[in-house]
Amino acid sequence: MTAPIILHLPHASTFIPEDLRDVFLPSDEELQEELNRITEHATDQIFQQALPEAKAIVFPVSRLVVDPERFSEDSQEPMSQVGMGVTYTKGSLLQLLRNPPTQIKRQELLERFYNPHHQKLTEAVEKSLSRNNRCLIIDGHSFPALPLPYELQQTAFRPDFCLGTDDFHTPEELVAKVEKEIAIFAPIRKFSVNF
Secondary structure, three states: OOOOEEEEEOOOOOOOOHHHHHHOOOOHHHHHHHHHHHOOOOHHHHHHHHOOOOEEEEOOOOOOOOOOOOOOOHHHOHHHHHOOOOOOOEOOOOOEOOOOOOHHHHHHHHHHHHHHHHHHHHHHHHHHHHHHOOOEEEEOOOOOOOOOOOOOOOOOOOOOEEEEOOOOOOOHHHHHHHHHHHHHHOOOOOEEEEO
16 A cells, blocks of 8 residues: 655756757856756755655756746736746746746646646545545745745745645644654754644
8 A cells, every 4th residue: 555645846856958948048057046046956855765655746847947836827826926927937036037938838838847747746646545545745845044036925934844734635633743743853943834
């Protein structure tokens, strides 16, 4: 029986396919600097080592190409207001990253990267539910100690651990259990729970 845990690791990759390099306006050096700022480096390795029994779904390209954590429709995505919807036009310093893709190019990117990734995630969840009658999705992220200019909340508390939860999907017992584990393994660290 498979463990009912799925790791979703959306922002660990720095890979930009060669055929897409020309759509990005910064020089190679500037693009590398942006990748260094925006990538959640090693989150794929960290989370998979911590939970080797879990099924890992790792997004294969950089979020600069397509961000799998954004809504596919910009009208639904708050980050689109700063040029960082599903297809970023601005970088983390609010610098111009690329011109807005045409609707056709945008759809091609979604069909090439976004939709297959979400299909893979959906299939993993359905398989876990079928086998285990439950599924815990852990969305693996990291964030810098200080906010980058693109972030909508510039003054929010930035803890060592942040438990992003949802009133509908996250049982309070699970939050309490995770809080207890964090306190055991990192007693001097601070963390927050975001509902």
